Amino acid sequence: MAYSSLFRSEEMSLIQLYIPQETAPYTVAELGELGLIQFRDLNPDVNAFQRAYVKEIRRLDEMERRLRFFAAQMPKSDIEIVGDATGARARSATEIDELEEKIKEHERHITQMNDSYEELQKRYLELTEARHVLQETAEFFEEAVSRQDNIRNSFDEPTAPLLEHQDLEQGEPIAFSNLNLGFVTGVISRAKMQTFERILWRALRGNLYLKYAEIDEPITDPETDEVLEKNVFIIFAHGRELINKIRKISESLGATLYKVDDNPDQRKKSLKEITDQIEDHNSVLTNTKNARKSELVNIAEDLLVWMTIVKKEKAIYHNMNLFIYDSNRKCLIAEGWCPTNDLDQIRQTLKAATDMLGSTVPSILNELPTTKEPPTFQRTNKFTVGFQEIVDAYGVARYREVNPGLFTIITFPFLFAVMFGDCGHGVLVFLAALYFIIREKSLDKPGKDEILEMFFGGRYIILLMGLFSIYTGLIYNDMFSRTLILFPSGFVWPLNQTGQIEARQVGVYHFGIDPAWHGTDNYLLFTNSYKMKMSIILGVIQMSFGIILTIYNYTYFKKRISIYTEFIPQMLFMQCIFGYLVFTIIYKWSIDWYEKDSEGNAIHNSPPGLLNMLIYMFLQPGTVAESDKLYSGQGIVQATLLIISLICVPWMLFVKPFILRREYKKIRTQGYHNPQTDATRISTDEDNEYGGAVVAEEMLEIEEFDFGEIMVHQVIHTIEFCLGCISNTASYLRLWALSLAHAQLSVVLWDMTLKPTLDMKGIFGIIAFIIALTLWFCLTIGILLLMEGLSAFLHALRLHWVEFNNKFYEGTGRKFEPFSFEKLLKEE
């Protein structure tokens, strides 16, 4: 068994399983624990409600609902759901039945207790309010008794304007003699008090006497669980009609009315009664609460396990719905994809399941030959998964296509670091990633912050990004925009000179950029040219590598013809123009343009500009001005390269379609036609109730040869490639731009914050330094690491997705999604 690698996706097999019906749920459960098979839907025409195991799924849905109900009850009683559900395996049918009964029973208990608790609470609330009413009204009555005289007096007064008015309106004689003052008592929420008062005043035209008092203790509404502030009110008015009116108004505003006796002794008596009742209720309430809590605590212990079991069971039946039933053999037939390397493991699992249940009929596994394109499965580990996700975000590889994920592991952090080159920043990034990796175990839990989750998921990418940034930082000789002097400088500064001084070259700095450049007037001029050329070189190398990778695809997919009609012209086109550009860059660097011969005459002409060279290579092919010459014979070389690259265009364009057409015609003249498409593979017995063709596979349709379509495709492909070569090379200049920007930004930050404080003396200097240091550090983290890092990350991402991947990667596959409990539970 060969090891699989990230280079190509895993080899897959289409397998067929015969699982005896009685052992099916258990076997499927075991396969779910294994998590290596992606089942195919064998009943695509059957809608979701007509499938075999809909009833079971409904039942489990109901169980899940009950469990969610329990979970929702937990916070009300301050119970935390703890426990470990990793060991929870799916159960047998009888166990599930028992579990269902148990859950039902629990639910019944809980709802019962909830109902009675609510009932009790409502009663309790009423009693409390009644008590308040009694307590508060006692005062009012006392006041009212003293007031009655006043009221009587005011009635006696004939000039009392309000009453006069009343007289006129109602035209009713006022019964002074039997001053039958009625009253209404009740409780209303404090927020409504003002409205209440106003409405009453208007409705009764001021013919009332209203008193209210605030209840100190907040009152909880048992239905909504809201805490309300309420007021006790008492309204005196006379006349039955008015009293009724008041009653109606109060009730419509949500007030609760409580009857109060006007006899003080009676009132005292009922107050005592109510207080007693409240106490009784209190103890009952506490009891109910405790009982409910203990019930919930019991449930909480098992809740996670139950949830897991139910989820697993549901997944099992969902998958079994994809199977078909063979009534003759009393078994279920399943089809699915699995990695060929894991076939043995699946066989073992099936056998173990059969042995476990003591069944006499074993499950059978068949490998099916197929022409279907299998799903793509990249076997990743915790290190490679992040990189593979970068690639999958662009497109999932075709089955067995060369996977750029393998190369992305290094090239992605490297290109990032070219833009992010600063060894100080690199160290910080590295340490951050290291922290995540060291605390991996404790951090790897669900429920993290989304941003933290993102950083945590990419911890190994970030680690490599940090490492490469340290390296490129050393090459750029930048550490927080400062410089390191590790080796003797290649330049010597002249002594005793004033004005602008120029260093003299005595050697080459061994590693990276010479520290002598640091802080010079023409530093930017130098790094500008250096970084620009470097990005072109790196870009051309990476793209050429991408083109080379197409060979692996062509040979693997038996498209050898494409090597001659696509790979070779593409490669030639690329190298004749941009390979040549890289060559001239390197050539120009390696020549000492100011070298003099023994007589002191310059050997070379002045260094020619490469940009003009490239432009005139196209504008004036074959001729190179003497002053712009890089080497002798340049004109002929350039003309040849230009001709080759021009030949490549029709080569790419026409050769392949015409070869394909010739081959097709050859086949036709030999009398071959498209194979019959009704050749179905019959997997089950002929007398099967489904007519035998249940697992028949639609043969891959052989495409009709359409020359026009192929030609159009080829034209698009060629244009895309040729234009792409130019624009993609230019696109790599982002490496140059971003790395210059990063370096300059960190210089500016240093100059604006820390630098001025370094020369300050005394206590003020120290304080200023500390403030500046904090500011500098925070801005370094916030702007240089996070913002610049994000932008460099995105640019590196683009370079991989577009510039590198489009050379060889189709990314039109579909991902292998095996039926796996582990994955299922993680997604929750």
Added chain:
Amino acid sequence: MSGFNIVWVGLSVGALVFASYFSVPKGPNQTTIRTSVILAIICCYLMWAITYLAQLHPLIKPKRSHPV
């Protein structure tokens, strides 16, 4: 001060690549480790070589108008 340093280092890097190709232990991750190590070595070498070459015969030399 010789451009041949790039060649010598290149040769030793080549030897290193060769050595790392064979020294990676067999196992499910062999291809991944092998490719990563070799690519990393090549990337680092490339960057060093480009930087070294760019400074071999600099067209401009450091200039400054204020003292070091």
